[in-house]
Amino acid sequence: KQEVTQIPAALSVPEGENLVLNCSFTDSAIYNLQWFRQDPGKGLTSLLLIQSSQREQTSGRLNASLDKSSGRSTLYIAASQPGDSATYLCASGGYQKVTFGIGTKLQVIP
Amino acid sequence: SAVISQKPSRDICQRGTSLTIQCQVDSQVTMMFWYRQQPGQSLTLIATANQGSEATYESGFVIDKFPISRPNLTFSTLTVSNMSPEDSSIYLCSVDGGIYGYTFGSGTRLTVV
Numbered sequence: 300k301q302e303v304t305q306i307p308a309a310l311s312v313p314e315g316e317n318l319v320l321n322c323s324f325t326d327s328a329i330y331n332l333q334w335f336r337q338d339p340g341k342g343l344t345s346l347l348l349i350q351s352s353q354r355e356q357t358s359g360r361l362n363a364s365l366d367k368s369s370g371r372s373t374l375y376i377a378a379s380q381p382g383d384s385a386t387y388l389c390a391s392g393g394y395q396k397v398t399f400g401i402g403t404k405l406q407v408i409p
Numbered sequence: 410s411a412v413i414s415q416k417p418s419r420d421i422c423q424r425g426t427s428l429t430i431q432c433q434v435d436s437q438v439t440m441m442f443w444y445r446q447q448p449g450q451s452l453t454l455i456a457t458a459n460q461g462s463e464a465t466y467e468s469g470f471v472i473d474k475f476p477i478s479r480p481n482l483t484f485s486t487l488t489v490s491n492m493s494p495e496d497s498s499i500y501l502c503s504v505d506g507g508i509y510g511y512t513f514g515s516g517t518r519l520t521v522v
Contacts (some may be wrong), residue, residue: 303451331510333510333511335513340419340499340516340518341499341515341516342415342499342501342513342514342515342516343452343501343503343513343516344513345410345509345510345511345512345513348508348509348510350508388451388452390511392510392511395440395457397454397511399451399452400451401449401450401451402451
């Protein structure tokens with residue numbers, strides 16, 4: 300059974316700082332790894348999707364990497380802004396099955 | 410990727426009543442997924458809804474409590490029946506966008522009093 304762990308559970312940083320969020324998974328036989336953003340009480344917004352054959356994906360200030368052999372993914376946020384404050388979830392995709400981490404709650408302080 | 414409209418966005422309901430949540434997708438999809446997110450927890454899959462057949466429920470979820478309809482390839486509803494305070498959660502629908510990954514509705518924040 301796939302288990303997804305995210306560290307840290309919460310993170311508070313000053314505006315402008317670069318930061319890294321970590322995601323680990325126990326079963327490396329994944330189809331893809333997806334990062335989401337969730338604002339309080341809201342749905343999930345997809346940020347980046349990395350297919351199992353890829354090593355990383357970039358979108359603007361966000362960069363996500365995937366290392367299947369070690370069961371790890373990281374989300375790098377450059378030059379953080381207060382608007383980045385949200386919970387970030389990673390999800391491992393398998394055959395008709397997605398497993399979510401519990402998320403990292405990020406607060407960017409102006 | 411698909412766009413999903415989910416409603417209501419939030420509701421406060423009395424114990425013992427039922428609430429129906431709707432999701433409309435802007436394209437035809439084979440499977441739709443319904444999730445529950447309890448406070449401080451991650452997402453838990455309730456069921457998978459296929460058009461023209463009964464939904465497939467995950468362990469711990471039953472049709473009498475969470476009936477699902479899937480009348481066509483763009484629409485689905487989830488009903489939370491006979492609600493208790495323990496049903497207070499965010500409920501989300503989702504579709505598999507293939508190479509675009511999973512797309513989610515905007516969520517329904519349910520509070521049962």
